[in-house]
Amino acid sequence: MSLVDKIKNAGVIGAGGAGFPTHAKVSGEADYVLLNAAECEPLLRVDQQLLVLYTDSILYGLDAIARQLQVKHAIIGIKKKHGDVIDVLRRRIRELRLAIEIHEMADFYPAGDEQIMVYELTGRIVPEGGIPIKVGCVVINVETTLNVNRSMEDMSVTDSFVTVSGDVPHPLTMKVPVGTPMKEVVAKAGITDLDGYAVIDGGPMMGRVLKDMDATVMKKTKGYIVLRTEHPLIVKKTATDRTAFLEGRSACEQCRMCTDLCPRHLIGHNLNPHKIMRAVKYNLARLEELTQANLCSQCGICTLFSCPAHLKPHQINFMIKQQLGANKLRYTPLTEAYHASAARDYRRLPVKRLIRHLGLYAFDKPAPMTDVTFASPEVRISLHQHVGAPAVAVVAAGDVVIKGQLIADVPEGTLGAAVHASVNGMVASITDQEITIKVG
Ligand code: SF4
Ligand code: SF4
Structure with a gap:
């Protein structure tokens, strides 16, 4: 069985939060595969520990993906501050004789944004509205790579x-x-x-x-x-859309800090949140003139760090994106030649500074x-965990299942991911949202 089929059967999806089905991501060819070990979100501590606990499995998983994609370069993008982890990786890469490189990154947010990682590691710029494969790159998460390695031994997620x-x-x-x-x-x-x-x-x-x-x-x-x-972080993140809209209309001072620090703007994309805010404030634009909001990655810097007036440009962008989607309006790129800002290196946001600004230093x-x-008596397994069509149950209420057994599959001809039982037990109920398994 091919690696792609094994990954598909195991139900591997992007474990970094996106949930894109991995078999679809690795089914073509590429110049680069980039292991995203930046882990740039404050307080999250998964990837660096996995890299030490499961070093060989992750390296073999990355090597297998690199061979599948027939890449010229397999590179691990990891922050220089994780020196101990880098030492372990370098030693095992050498001992296992793997053709894997390591790129040590500065400690900034959002180093783990796929498009930012592509630029940092390869110098290539993903076109506006595009994905990394458009410039010959595949970016893969650490835990996903571990799951790919397990899929090679027929172990599902x-x-x-x-x-x-x-x-x-x-x-x-x-x-x-x-x-x-x-x-x-x-x-x-x-x-x-x-x-x-x-x-x-x-x-x-x-x-x-x-x-x-x-x-x-x-x-x-x-x-x-x-x-x-x-x-304060919770207060800001739970503001209603109406509050974000009314505050933006009344208080935006057009300082353009949101644009000057925007990571997508800094790699040359035509995303200017201050212009969107201006258009909203003065009713300057029709919806079809705000399609640049679709270029926003929702990284949150403009709202949670940049804006001196505590406004919420990324929330406004999200609202506009929803309206654009509902009206089937897309952004049309103005150029095919992108140039990162000369000021970019100085405008990358240091994570330490971000943590203090967010009020998270003590944590x-x-x-x-x-x-x-x-000891949970039941697990409720979502059928909507991934990008694409929801998985369709292949078990019935009352069925006895064992851990790792397929319980929902991808509809034929659609993008999606298989779902497996995470415990031994009996299927208690099935809805179009989830499958509940009574443990035991
Ligand atoms: S940073 Fe805030 S005040 Fe300044 S332009 Fe952006 S939204 Fe307006
Ligand atoms: S959330 Fe703000 S800073 Fe981040 S990409 Fe969108 S506009 Fe730029």
Whole structure:
């Protein structure tokens, strides 16, 4: 069986939060494969620990992907500050005689944005509205690469590595069966009652504040950041669209800091959030003239760091993107030649500075990998964990399933990912959203 088929059968998806089906990502040819080990979101602690705990598996996984894509270069993008991890990687690459390079990156956010990583490691600029393969690059996450290696031994994706950090007594990172309730995961860090707390699903910058406290872990879950509801980051991230809109209309002073520090603007894309804010403020543009909002990566820098007036350009962009999508309006690139700003090197946002600005300095602590067991009576496994069509159940209520067994598959001819049981048990119910398995 080909590597692509093994990856597809194992249900591997981008574990960094995007959830793109990996078999589709690695099914062509490329010049570069880039292992994204930047882990630039503050407080998340998964990737660096995996690189040390599963060094050989990740390196072999990357090597297999490199061969599959017939690349000229396989490069690990990792921050220079992780010197101990880099030493381990260099030693094992040498001992295993693998053709893998290491690129040591500066400590800035968002170094892990695929397009930024492509530019930093190869000097190539992904065209506006494009994806890395447009310039011959495939960017792959650390945990995804580990899962690719496991798929080569016919092991499906049943768990996710998750950091719980923030205002918690014991920050930690752990391996969690997919479908485990978030509350049970957070409890392992010492928070058993979430009254008065908010939980960010993902990193503090790009993660979303959970509205549904009964949410469960997905294959792409990277972390939960727990903060008091009155923490300024939570207040900012939970502002309503109406508030963001009215504040923007009344208070934008057109200083253009949001544009000057925008990572996509700095690699030469025609994204100018201050112009979008101006258009919104003065009713200057029709929707079809705001398509540049589609170039926004939602990295959050403009809202959570740049704007001196505490406005929310990225939220405005998101609102516009939704309207553009509903009206099937796309951005049309104005050029094919992109040039990064000469000021870019000086405008990259240092993570330490970002952490202080976000009010997270007190929570910037290790979250050591810890062996834990979960006593949840059931897991609820989402059929919508990935980009593409939802998976379709191939089991029925009452079926006995074992860990690793296929329970939902990709509809023929569509983009999607297979889903597997994460525990031994019995299928209790199936909806168009999820499959519930009673454990035991
Ligand atoms: S940084 Fe804030 S005030 Fe300045 S232009 Fe952007 S949205 Fe307006
Ligand atoms: S969120 Fe703001 S800073 Fe980030 S890409 Fe979008 S406009 Fe630029």
